[in-house]
Amino acid sequence: MHPRALRDTPVGSVLLTNGDIDHIAGLLSLREQTPFQMFATGEIHKVLADNRIFDAVNREVVPRVTVALDQPFELLPGLTAKLFAVPGKVPLFMEGTEVQTDLEGEQTVGVRLSDGAKTAYYIPGCATVTDKLLDQIADADQLFFDGTLWDDNEMIRTGTGVKTGRRMGHIPISGPDGSIVRLSGLKAAKTFIHINNTNPIWQPDSLERAFVTGNGWQIAADGQETEI
């Protein structure tokens, strides 16, 4: 981390795992000439390059570092990261008429984070838990995982959208193919993140929340800190 200064922030590095608005729009609030390093895949950097508004994040102050999939790199001193493909899709604003929702490439990635002693995985968007993904994250001490929706029809049922969760690139929590069942064999501590405001697990007294916590999952909250 760099020294404290006027208009400084505690942000040393930014790692983008997706090119959609909820992952990149925050950069526009970090544009006041504060130095940090910005890591992303080539495809995600291309989204930024194709939208000139992100030129406000000055490349001379904020170096844009392209990282390859499956290649470890130093995210911060003492913290190694590695990106890997996760089933997903291109950003909403780049969708064409046909959308592949189980694309595995540089558009949607998960992150392996390790300090050499403990290992955490951060996967905020995932359309389906494949056997390949289960192998990838088998060594997790802590998993932060996509908790967008409780069930696949949630947006439609609540009148807040017209798409299923899987169409949006998000596996539901519940059901036989849902994340709880698919990830039940993992020995890691598990925390749902990226939770939509339609998700009933937000309700303190809901059966859904009780089911999630009863299955050993934590439900993340703003400002939460997790010790691993």
Added chain:
Amino acid sequence: MHPRALRDTPVGSVLLTNGDIDHIAGLLSLREQTPFQMFATGEIHKVLADNRIFDAVNREVVPRVTVALDQPFELLPGLTAKLFAVPGKVPLFMEGTEVQTDLEGEQTVGVRLSDGAKTAYYIPGCATVTDKLLDQIADADQLFFDGTLWDDNEMIRTGTGVKTGRRMGHIPISGPDGSIVRLSGLKAAKTFIHINNTNPIWQPDSLERAFVTGNGWQIAADGQETEI
């Protein structure tokens, strides 16, 4: 205004007066399929069109209406608006190596708002108060005006930037060419808006604030409502 509905907002129309981040990034928070009309000049619409991230603001739900300079149009039922050129510049992220800071065109505009009885002007960015501008706003009952900086060297003096105010397209409040002196002949009620966080008029007990209010200006605050 349209009827209340799930995930509705009270926003009926959005009028963009500039294509820079502080004027357009908020659109990315209004993207949840909520209908409103979006008005702007052709040049400002071009900034949005050139940045695909704004495709998330669905054109089928949010019509993009191009308005010509100096042509009145209905912004909301009973409220007529008119855009006019104000000295300014292109957005920061579109600056080339040479920057014209007193450009008068479609990139930076002021707004005349009238319900037929009273007239307000909204001018959040203005590099210099020309005689033409004074003529334009002579019939104002209320003026909301660019109060970004107290003096031209403020960003440099406070170590928060390397550019003068005029280089950023903002006339200072103070000085013989500043906005208070230049606008002193106007009969309108006057309010400073778009005030930078370096501006000493924010300090409750500052001499600068006393000077501003002593000259009959109001200093806007978040959530303020003004009756005209």
